[in-house]
Amino acid sequence: MKWETVIGLEVHTQLTTQSKIFSGSSTAFGAAPNTQASAVDIALPGVLPVLNKGAIERAIKFGLAIGATVNRVNVFDRKNYFYPDLPKGYQISQLAKPIVEHGALAIQVDGVEKTIRLTRAHLEEDAGKSLHEDFHGMTGIDLNRAGTPLLEIVSEPDMRSAKEAVAYAKALHNLVTWIGICDGNMQEGSFRVDANVSVRPVGQQEFGTRREIKNLNSFRFLEQAIDYEVRWQIEQIEDGHAIQQATVLFDPDSGETRMMRSKEEAHDYRYFPDPDLLPVKLDEALIEEMRAELPELPQQKAARYQQDYGLSAYDAGLLTQSLAQANYFEATLDALGADVAGAKLAANWMSGELASALNKAELDFAQSPIAPASLADLLKRIADNTLSNKLAKEVFAAMWAGEGEADAVIEARGLKQMSDSGAIEKIVDDVLAANPKSVEEFRAGKDKAFNALVGQVMKASRGKANPAQVNDILKRKLAG
Amino acid sequence: MALSPQDILHIARLARIRVTEAEAETARGQLNSIFGLIEQMQAVDTKGVEPMSHALDVAQRLREDRVTEPDRRDKFQAVAPAVENGLYLVPKVIE
């Protein structure tokens, strides 16, 4: 039987506010335990929540960026359950009336574009952390994170493969960091993904029973976990076992998912509107203010790159994979004095040499040791034929290694392309004289022999001859 | 409606309150008589009535995003049952 995978994601994004969603404590990462846990955060008797405007503003921006409905009236509810890292015994969240509903996000997988629908995005508070290191067999509770604002972004079950899920997660990660509402730091837990996964026979309308994989904190784990889970579910069904609804955890060491709790153990959260918080009513002025603050969004930028610079959809998509990348591109163009040819050159170099070097060094474009202006200087030397593409790569490698700017490297290594036609003619003459067999073959109609002669000339010039010039001169001499 | 002994035990578990069987039985009688009183509500036609969550029809105020709370861990943890290295200690949480 052929199986189809169905995936929906719930992503918890920590918002970039200075203070917590319901208290004036700092949200900075990494402080000593419980030093950023105020009376409100540790839920002392009698304390009350007051809503942070910064969290509302960021949620509005997100709603606008995905073309969603921003609910002018939204309501905070209490989600009741007991857990040591949840000081109040309930989490303040939004159930029935979330701040954002019905948006969409485009993704590309293997060159095919697809739209993923977003069900909703709601504000809630993060929980604290349980530390399981040995405290005489006890668990230590740090409430610094408790009350950090989260925007939980829920998609429709629109994805059909782990690749699509990863593409969606990356597109979402790009968007929230792009518009500045989340720092996107996955190691610190700023962007956490839960994946609802089910399988069904191809052609079946109804969804299969889903299992939810909790707390995936890297794109790689997301892909691995879904792949494993899909294989496991298909095996189960093919072995005659029905899938039971459950929450599971992914173990990166074993590469497997394991059951955390079954549906029977599922919580009865006893949601009800939080009586300590009033309905949030958004006025149009605030929404317009947020709209005005939104930067040009990735898709808008990509469309503009295609239009203004004649870039392919693929290249434009690559350049807008992150704000850092787009900023790098635009800064390079500025330094280059942008034209269409320059833009294409810059795009090629950014997605080629630079991207692979950054990737290897695990750096992003904002951290690139080669600044946009430096890259532009290198590209200028390609454009004015000082460097062949091959030499340019050597210069780039030297620049990456910290040997200095492009011109300095060229000078120091004597890498200037030979474009003195007299000197090239001399080499060509020498090569022709030394390879009479090839000349004969060429004249007999073997085109391959021409390439061999070009190769000989390039070799004799130690790669510095301008290949176009070599071609021209060779052709002329052989015709003569 | 009448609550069964299982209902009482389920509610007590949800509320994280240990009850003995005898306590559960007493609670069941009392809760059933209280729900007898509460059931009066079911006779009321409330079609089209907006639920009232708050005493006054007021909107939520928004606080400026500023850090205003200092670290008062020592004072707060002076009343804690068990702390070590600034952490609250609880029996091992297994997940």
Next chain:
Amino acid sequence: MIDSSLKQLAAALAAKQISSTELAALFLDRIEALNPRLNAFITVDRERTLAEARQADARLAAGETGALLGVPVAHKDIFCADGWRTTCGSKMLGNFVAPYDATVIAKFKAAGTVSLGKTNMDEFAMGSSNETSFFGAVKNPWSDAAVPGGSSGGSAAAVAARLAPAATGTDTGGSIRQPASLCGISGLKPTYGVCSRYGMIAFASSLDQAGPMAPSAEDCALLLNAMAGFDERDSTSLPREPEDYSRDLDQPLAGLRIGLPKEFFAAGLSAEVAQAVEAAIAEYQKLGAQTVEVSLPNMGLSVPVYYVLAPAEASSNLSRFDGVRYGHRASDYKDLLDMYEKSRAEGFGAEVKRRIMIGTYVLSHGYYDAYYLQAQKIRRLIAADFAAAFKQCDVILGPTAPTPAFNFGEKAADPVAMYLSDIYTIAVNLAGLPGMSIPCGFSGNGRPIGLQLIGDLFAEAKLLNVAHQYQLVTDWHRRLPPLGEASGARR
């Protein structure tokens, strides 16, 4: 001095006839003498009180003035007060020393009052007789056999016995007005949102409201001036201009329209209470007020609605008491669940557990619409009844409680009977309105009877005016309970 009004005390302090320290000592001595019998206070801390009094004396000496500067006040043990043990009447918080001040406490400190201690109360404010306090019931100063009412029973008894010139209380379904009625003092529950709830240990957040308890309406007005006001730490606090709640005290009542809801004078009201309330109505008519019959057709539903909404909110509000960060933790447990269940089973009393269970049930899966949502809808109908009534009248008048103080044990075994004793007060909280109880007579066996006045939203000054004018022509509020050896109570 013990029986002076707040105004008189402030004048004596300002005139240096007595120091704040001397005044505090006077009341502390009286507490020491009478509290063993009344059990009105859970925590008394002489040194802390005298330290506060010395600070007030310093401010007085520096020439500062203030309507309550140096005046001693007792606080219900539901308010967190920095450095004071704050128990909320529960074993759960038996050793909890609050690390911060409730806003109401901070406002009293700013006004220069001196805390005489923390008054006894029903556990987590859940009760109408003070019998649910972990620290033992409070005795009604008018009769050792009688309950003081609840949940602010300690504050009511303390004021009635003049262990304190005034006290704070909180009122979720009648917890200021009912004990005020049963102990023969004046008590006001303001409009929801007038006093900050920050630092007031939550029972039912959408209903809880702090208010003053004192012998007279005039005293209550002065206390409310200190307590009320916007607080940015409470989202439900109302950003309103400060008011002088004393401003209308002296307004004549000629032309006042008093609404008498027929549902208040129906079956279930004791004849003695009915009689005393009728006499009060006659007194108001003498003062030039007119009466008009109004109707609150859904009032009978207020008790069932309340016993869905309040326990639902409470079940969630009390989840924080889990033995992790403060409060009672069981001494032995085998795992986390065991620790939770034992700590909460040991820390909470029977009534609190009962209400947590009711609330947990009505919010649980499958029952929410039938109970919680239905209760919220009827809550709106009840509020609409009041709004309609206030089109016909300026204030609503009726009994505060159906009977005078009942005896200990009389209703303790029957929760429903106990709950129905709040039948006249609960609807006011559901609608968010201000309500007041003032003494209007005594039963045949010498127990006080209270008159309830209900105002439209933000009509506190009007209620205080209506109460004060009555107190100018009657002396029920000046009567003192027969406390035997404490003859110092008489001036």
